[in-house]
Amino acid sequence: MIGSNIKWVEGQVKMWAKSNHVIKTSRQSRRRLEFFLFSPPSSPRSLASVIRFPFHILFQGLSQSELYSSPNIMTVDPNIQEVTQNVEPPQAAPHRSHDPANNLKRTDPFQFGSRYLEKGDDVFEFNAWDHVEPDDEFKAFAETQYARQRETRVSDFDRNRFNNDPAKWWDLFYKNNTANFFKDRKWLRQEFPILADVTQKDAGPQVVLEVGAGAGNTAFPLLANNENEHLKVHACDFSKYAVKVMRESELYNEKFMTADVWDAAGVPGENGDSLPPGLTEGSVDVVILIFIFSALAPNQWDPAIRNIYRLLKPGGRVLFRDYGRGDLAQVRFKKGRYMAENFYIRGDGTRVYFFDKDQLVDMWGTWSAENGLQIPIGDETATEEASEKKTDESQPAEEPSAEANQLAKDNGAFEVLNMGVDRRLIVNRGTKQKMYRCWMQGNFQKRGGAEAEAATESTQ
Incomplete structure (x- = not known):
């Protein structure tokens, strides 16, 4: 899920960091921040210590004055925390081939599988597809x-x-x-x-x-x-x-x-x-x-x-x-x-x-x-x-x-x-x-x- 939402995360965090100076961290922690943003926590907490992600790319372009040197501590303004907990990132619709009904074991011995490749499918999503005519x-x-x-x-x-x-x-x-x-x-x-x-x-x-x-x-x-x-x-x-x-x-x-x-x-x-x-x-x-x-x-x-x-x-x-x-x-x-x-x-x-x-x-x-x-x-x-x-191989039977x-x-x-x-x-x-x-x-x-x-x- 991280891979499909990186751009959204980058935009949200960088925007709030630059406009509100809410993220404070030491210089040593700039290359690895602990970040959690994808599911609202069950109890109030900061955005830290759940998913590790190389997040230094989000802070490219920030001046040194915008970063506060404290020993490996990241703090978030409560207002920003509330927003990030309530806003859900965009979710890609499940791929058609992930539908369990499409991958059931067959009951007819001459059905030969049920993983059909249809228009719009990513052919490289699986190692094998059934009933596919050569292109x-x-x-x-x-x-x-x-x-x-x-x-x-x-x-x-x-x-x-x-x-x-x-x-x-x-x-x-x-x-x-x-x-x-x-x-x-x-x-x-x-x-x-x-x-x-x-x-x-x-x-x-x-x-x-x-x-x-x-x-x-x-x-x-x-x-x-x-x-x-x-x-x-x-x-x-x-x-x-x-x-x-x-x-x-x-x-x-x-x-x-x-x-x-x-x-x-x-x-x-x-x-x-x-x-x-x-x-x-x-x-x-x-x-x-x-x-x-x-x-x-x-x-x-x-x-x-x-x-x-x-x-x-x-x-x-x-x-x-x-x-x-x-x-x-x-x-x-x-x-x-x-x-x-x-x-x-x-x-x-x-x-x-x-x-x-x-x-x-x-x-x-x-x-x-x-x-x-x-x-x-x-x-x-x-x-x-x-x-x-045989005299003429080209002549069909x-x-x-x-x-x-x-x-x-x-x-x-x-x-x-x-x-x-x-x-x-x-x-x-x-x-x-x-x-x-x-x-x-x-x-x-x-x-x-x-x-x-x-x-x-x-x-x-």
């Missing part, structure tokens, strides 16, 4: 970056090197980040309330599959809140090192959890089935896909969805969260990282794709066991065979008609219960930088059976 300046910068990225694509040699054995690069990632790659996803139960339901004491037998479990970022927090004696969590990853880390963790409990190596995009072959160890078709209640599909090449989406479809019970859920198109992480990519449109290779050799909301709705809503993936992926397959066969798309959704294997875009503006108040983040979050349900119909009535 024109950032959009222009992003388009410039995309153009530069396309000019310097990953070489065919590196494209094949990174795509042929992605598990190798994830193994290296976990080995190089042993000390800091575990992040407790405390937000899970809020984002996906069904995870709270399956851990309830009376939930009964529940099977949860986490795909791309990594270091157990989801599985371990889920078990930490579990009260269901019949819960079973299968945590799978195609990195052998990640699975090793989970199994060696002190949080690993074989009664409730199993960790195995599994490639979600695997196809049945000579070595056996493409499903995870210990699981059979139609045995899973919930599949968790958090930042998993972005690590797959687009030509792997179809087999991955097929495996998930086979594993789920009728009415089973898919909980999905991944990177959104236009996210700061995409815009920041430098030359030599562009694999295909919206598909990049990181510096550590791992891949990342950035999704669009409509793309995900069509991907999951139109997929069927008979016809597979119904969305075009163009040259984004990024495989050696595709690279050899053919888009299905609106009628065909709706028909595919009506006959799709999954119902899209929720599909949201989580946008956030992160600001650095020190450097005045604005950083736009974007994530996709979905809740899909396998069609079929009475269980699915009952579950549809309450989408979480």
Whole structure:
């Protein structure tokens, strides 16, 4: 409050000091006066000894005769004291963003926060704002970056090197980040309330599959809140090192959890089935896909969805969260990282794709066991065979008609219960930088059976 009223204080005190010579102090105390002026005291008293403030600036221009040298004593004329006690300094109206109603915790998991940035707000008042679309300046910068990225694509040699054995690069990632790659996803139960339901004491037998479990970022927090004696969590990853880390963790409990190596995009072959160890078709209640599909090449989406479809019970859920198109992480990519449109290779050799909301709705809503993936992926397959066969990269893949798309959704294997875009503006108040983040979050349900119909009535 001092900072917002300094000018008013300076004017009031300096005016009375100069005209009435009421402030008397020693020369030594000119550089630090004890001052209190902002709230009337409950009993008569001087203006001293409550708030310390470097007040020597108020006395610039006063002659020596106007200052009385007594040992560190400040006195105020009673009339002046009465005025200063009765006059209230101007108060700035509370900022809109300080309204408690604007910062309530959300109850809808797909609301994604309630701190809205409105016209007239100071964007640097908080570190983060919800639901903020990128401004024109950032959009222009992003388009410039995309153009530069396309000019310097990953070489065919590196494209094949990174795509042929992605598990190798994830193994290296976990080995190089042993000390800091575990992040407790405390937000899970809020984002996906069904995870709270399956851990309830009376939930009964529940099977949860986490795909791309990594270091157990989801599985371990889920078990930490579990009260269901019949819960079973299968945590799978195609990195052998990640699975090793989970199994060696002190949080690993074989009664409730199993960790195995599994490639979600695997196809049945000579070595056996493409499903995870210990699981059979139609045995899973919930599949968790958090930042998993972005690590797959687009030509792997179809087999991955097929495996998930086979594993789920009728009415089973898919909980999905991944990177959104236009996210700061995409815009920041430098030359030599562009694999295909919206598909990049990181510096550590791992891949990342950035999704669009409509793309995900069509991907999951139109997929069927008979016809597979119904969305075009163009040259984004990024495989050696595709690279050899493609003739004109500039020619876009053919888009299905609106009628065909709706028909595919009506006959799709999954119902899209929720599909949201989580946008956030992160600001650095020190450097005045604005950083736009974007994530996709979905809740899909396998069609079929009475269980699915009952579950549809309450989408979480």
